[in-house]
Structure formats: structure tokens, C-alpha cells
Amino acid sequence: MSTELPESALSPPTGSSESSSAPTRRTFIATSTAVGGVVLAGGVIGGTSLVGPAEATAAERPPSSRVSLTVNGTRRTVTVDNRTSLLDLLREHFGLTGSKKGCNAGACGACTVLVDGHRQNSCLTLAVRLEGAEVVTVEGLADGDELHPLQQAFIDQDAFQCGYCTPGQIVSGVGCIQEGHSDSPEEIREWMSGNICRCGCYVKIVRAVEQAAGRK
Known part of the structure; x- marks a missing residue:
């Protein structure tokens, strides 16, 4: 035996104090959900309400630092991403490709350079930590x-x-x-x-x- 109620049971009875133009509970919930979704989408996707342009640009830009060091007798100053290794600084920024990227994990020694007279694996050395250092590569x-x-x-x-x-x-x-x-x-x-x-x-x-x- 079906227990489904007739449609008339879901509507307010005739003569009810509710106006025929007043929104039903179902209409109210649907409308509220739609409006809330539009506001949220506008804030998150458009980036105008929740995050300003300046904050968004700052979040996209990786932290960088300015470093000055002497490489093969020449003083060099450069601004680099804080995550840049000395090996990548030499190869990608200074064009000194003599130091090779082998394992890139400090295990093979192909990237060995002299930093202040001492041997160092350049792939494991952060460039920003070499302020004022003297670096000698095979080219020097x-x-x-x-x-x-x-x-x-x-x-x-x-x-x-x-x-x-x-x-x-x-x-x-x-x-x-x-x-x-x-x-x-x-x-x-x-x-x-x-x-x-x-x-x-x-x-x-x-x-x-x-x-x-x-x-x-």
C-alpha cells in the first residue's frame, strides 16, 4: 500500500494565513543555495573579494635573495630564487657548464668546485648562503x-x-x-x-x- 502523500498535502490549505505569493520552504532553500554558491564562486574564482591582486601576486612569486660572490676571480651579483643551488647558479645563470650535473644528490662528485679553497658539492650548496665567498670551477x-x-x-x-x-x-x-x-x-x-x-x-x-x- 502506497504511503505517498498527494500534492495537495504539501501546499498550504485554502484560507491559510500564508499569502499565495510567499515562497515555500523548498523554494527558499533552493534560492539560498544558489545565491550562496554565486557569492562563493565570485570570491574564490574571481579573487576580488577574498584575495586582492597584490596578495595573489606575492603568493605566486617564490622568495628570492640578492647574493654577491667571486667566481673564478670575477665579482658577480645576482638575485636568485632562494632554492637555487650553486650548481644551477653556475650553469644556468653564469654559463659555466664545466661543473656537471650527475646525480644531483651529492653522491658522484661531478659537480665539485672549490669554495673558499675547500672542495664542495655544488649541487648540495644553496647559492644564497655564499655571500662574499670565493668559488673556483674547472674553468678557473x-x-x-x-x-x-x-x-x-x-x-x-x-x-x-x-x-x-x-x-x-x-x-x-x-x-x-x-x-x-x-x-x-x-x-x-x-x-x-x-x-x-x-x-x-x-x-x-x-x-x-x-x-x-x-x-x-
């Missing part, structure tokens, strides 16, 4: 047309194959010599262990470092 080792002794030693010892790791190996080798860690092949291997050569030229790399250090 040679003196004009005269190669750095370790660069020449890599040629003499044939210490590379594909060459991708070579810039990092050479810079790391220079740091290794300057730090005084080149007294024996074993010591060189230990202090150069952060630089990976997928071609397996380790024996010749050690010989090149020994040559540049004056031991061969």
Missing part, C-alpha cells in the same frame, strides 16, 4: 692558455674516457693536493673517494694527481 684553473698542472697531468696520464666526471675529478684533485692529502696512492684514493668514475679510470686518475703533486 687554467692561467690563460696555460693549463693547470693537474689538467696537463690528466692528459699526460690519459686519465679519462667519456670525460663526464673529469671536471669534478680535476677540481677535487686540486683540492686534495692543496689540503695535503697526496702523500701516497692510498691517501689519494681515500681522499678522492667521493668522486665516481663510471669508466673505471681510477688508477690513471691517481697517477695524474701524483704527477701534479710532484711525486711522479
